[in-house]
Amino acid sequence: MADQEIIDPTGLSHLLDSIGGDEAFLDELIEAYLEDTPTLLSEMRQALSSMDSESFRRAAHSLKSTSANFGAMRLSKMSGELEEIGKAGALEGAPVKLAQMENEYQKVKDALESIRSS
Amino acid sequence: MISPTMPTYRGHILIVDDNRVNRLMLSRILEEQGHTFATAENGFQALELLRASNAEGSPAFDIVLLDILMPVMDGYETLSEIKKDPALQHLPVIMISALDEMESVIRCIEMGARDYLPKPFEPALLNARLNASLVSKRLRDLERAYLQQEVMLRQSEKLATLGKFSAGMAHELNNPAAAARRSSKQLAPALQILQEAHLAIISMELSSDQISALRALEVLVQEKAIHPKLINALQRSDLESTLEIWLEAHGLEEPWAYTSSLVNMDLTPAKLEDHLSGFDDQNLPVAIAWLDAAYTIYALVEEIVQGTSRISEIISTLKAYTYMDQAPVQAVDVNESLDNTLAVLADRLQEGVTVRRDYIGDIPRIQAYGSELNQVWTNIINNAVDALGNTGEIILRSRHANGWVTVEIEDNGPGIPPDIQPRIFDPFFTTKPPGHGTGLGLNIAHTIVVQRHNGKIVVHSNPGKTRFEVSLPVNGL
Numbered sequence: 001m002a003d004q005e006i007i008d009p010t011g012l013s014h015l016l017d018s019i020g021g022d023e024a025f026l027d028e029l030i031e032a033y034l035e036d037t038p039t040l041l042s043e044m045r046q047a048l049s050s051m052d053s054e055s056f057r058r059a060a061h062s063l064k065s066t067s068a069n070f071g072a073m074r075l076s077k078m079s080g081e082l083e084e085i086g087k088a089g090a091l092e093g094a095p096v097k098l099a100q101m102e103n104e105y106q107k108v109k110d111a112l113e114s115i116r117s118s
Numbered sequence: 119m120i121s122p123t124m125p126t127y128r129g130h131i132l133i134v135d136d137n138r139v140n141r142l143m144l145s146r147i148l149e150e151q152g153h154t155f156a157t158a159e160n161g162f163q164a165l166e167l168l169r170a171s172n173a174e175g176s177p178a179f180d181i182v183l184l185d186i187l188m189p190v191m192d193g194y195e196t197l198s199e200i201k202k203d204p205a206l207q208h209l210p211v212i213m214i215s216a217l218d219e220m221e222s223v224i225r226c227i228e229m230g231a232r233d234y235l236p237k238p239f240e241p242a243l244l245n246a247r248l249n250a251s252l253v254s255k256r257l258r259d260l261e262r263a264y265l266q267q268e269v270m271l272r273q274s275e276k277l278a279t280l281g282k283f284s285a286g287m288a289h290e291l292n293n294p295a296a297a298a299r300r301s302s303k304q305l306a307p308a309l310q311i312l313q314e315a316h317l318a319i320i321s322m323e324l325s326s327d328q329i330s331a332l333r334a335l336e337v338l339v340q341e342k343a344i345h346p347k348l349i350n351a352l353q354r355s356d357l358e359s360t361l362e363i364w365l366e367a368h369g370l371e372e373p374w375a376y377t378s379s380l381v382n383m384d385l386t387p388a389k390l391e392d393h394l395s396g397f398d399d400q401n402l403p404v405a406i407a408w409l410d411a412a413y414t415i416y417a418l419v420e421e422i423v424q425g426t427s428r429i430s431e432i433i434s435t436l437k438a439y440t441y442m443d444q445a446p447v448q449a450v451d452v453n454e455s456l457d458n459t460l461a462v463l464a465d466r467l468q469e470g471v472t473v474r475r476d477y478i479g480d481i482p483r484i485q486a487y488g489s490e491l492n493q494v495w496t497n498i499i500n501n502a503v504d505a506l507g508n509t510g511e512i513i514l515r516s517r518h519a520n521g522w523v524t525v526e527i528e529d530n531g532p533g534i535p536p537d538i539q540p541r542i543f544d545p546f547f548t549t550k551p552p553g554h555g556t557g558l559g560l561n562i563a564h565t566i567v568v569q570r571h572n573g574k575i576v577v578h579s580n581p582g583k584t585r586f587e588v589s590l591p592v593n594g595l
Contacts, residue, residue, distance in 0.1 A: 011238075018147065018240065019143065020146075022146075025146060028142065029143065032142055033139050036139065058136075058187050058188070058189060061187045062136060064216070065216055066137055066139040066140065068237070069143070069237075069238050
């Protein structure tokens with residue numbers, strides 16, 4: 001997992017293909033993602049403190065699929081693991097993983113921001 | 119990307135996903151492919167949009183793209199609400215789902231979702247799935263429109279039949295109703311005359327013999343009002359002249375006013391002299407006037423009885439024909455059923471068309487929708503009368519063998535040309551000029567026989583002889 005790239009270029013170019021190569025629209029998508037992801041992450045934090053495993057699961061699920069869209073496969077995979085934890089209702093190991101995930105998101109954010117400005 | 123032979127349809131699509139990136143991507147792809155769309159962030163919003171579009175006649179949605187995990191109202195609940203709503207349940211729903219969520223997808227398919235779309239989105243796949251759903255929805259919409267149209271046409275055929283019946287029945291009911299009405303209107307003035315005659319009789323202070331004579335005459339009056347003496351016009355004229363002379367001789371003014379009823383009562387001068395032997399020329403005219411007034415009353419009452427009885431009879435015929443107030447499935451005697459139909463069609467069968475009935479005597483009753491069978495006979499006989507152009511013969515036969523009852527309806531009309539024989543039971547097939555037939559008569563007969571009764575209907579037709587054969591199982595229901 002450690003040797004995986006933050007953003008998989010194949011995934012990203014696939015996304016670009018599916019929107020007909022429209023880079024301006026890609027920027028729009030990135031912007032929406034960067035706007036919404038912090039909200040989802042804080043929802044997960046909140047869900048964790050209130051032990052609301054269902055909300056936790058839903059936010060993780062949402063992040064899993066959108067992150068995969070941009071080729072952020074490691075972040076997507078981490079979200080998937082947290083989704084499973086939320087689904088199982090056993091939130092004990094979640095705080096550490098969530099912190100790792102927040103850390104990973106910062107990297108994804110930096111990478112996507114540089115793609116957007118290029 | 120799409121096979122060029124596959125028709126592509128454009129639709130109005132509702133995207134339901136809580137994730138903005140997903141909504142943006144789907145919107146973009148749909149737009150590129152020429153569809154129109156609206157978006158909702160959860161199931162609750164989606165249902166609001168769906169119901170509003172249905173209620174207001176704004177563009178109705180053709181497809182719903184539905185995410186599963188959403189806040190407020192998730193995909194399962196949304197799907198179950200859609201499937202519960204009669205106005206929405208036919209709308210195709212395509213689930214949006216990651217490939218590792220097969221279990222959830224299967225659950226949705228079991229709940230009535232039509233298909234699923236994996237994430238991340240593939241434009242080609244999205245296009246193919248949307249297209250497949252749109253094609254089948256289009257077909258379903260066409261089918262619904264067709265069925266609706268057919269229901270309406272069948273309704274109009276029913277109304278046309280009803281219209282014909284109503285016209286025939288109105289005609290049949292009119293004569294007795296008019297006679298009864300006319301007679302009842304005459305009752306009051308006739309009663310007044312009788313009343314005066316009574317008072318005149320009372321003022322004469324008759325002997326008990328004379329009263330007995332009048333009582334005897336009253337019995338005769340009642341009997342003859344119901345069964346008047348039937349004679350030809352010449353004899354009547356002779357009798358009336360004789361009576362007139364006799365009445366005048368016995369001091370009656372306007373003697374001609376009484377002769378008609380006296381002839382009806384079969385009262386000749388000799389019989390009158392016998393009945394009224396105790397009366398002199400003072401009180402005889404009063405007795406004759408009383409006799410005439412009494413006869414008029416009883417005759418009017420009889421006319422009212424006749425007219426209203428005929429009306430009741432016609433109504434009974436109609437009730438028998440329609441099986442009014444009876445269970446739809448009856449043990450039907452087809453001979454009776456044919457006769458009831460003939461009674462109702464009597465109006466059409468009067469001129470020039472003779473009907474011969476050749477029924478087998480002991481025919482088993484069959485389990486059948488009675489009024490629908492009458493509709494079968496009616497439609498075939500009506501066609502036969504049309505084919506005969508009002509002159510010719512219709513033969514009705516019944517027989518039974520091996521648990522089947524068969525009815526034949528034969529006419530000696532010009533026959534059905536061989537090339538159109540295979541099509542006569544097709545809906546909307548008619549050879550009548552526009553406005554004269556819906557083309558549903560024989561199709562309805564076919565449906566009733568084959569689908570409702572598990573029976574058979576065939577036609578054999580040559581010039582001069584067309585025979586419809588309807589076979590029905592005795593215990594087919």
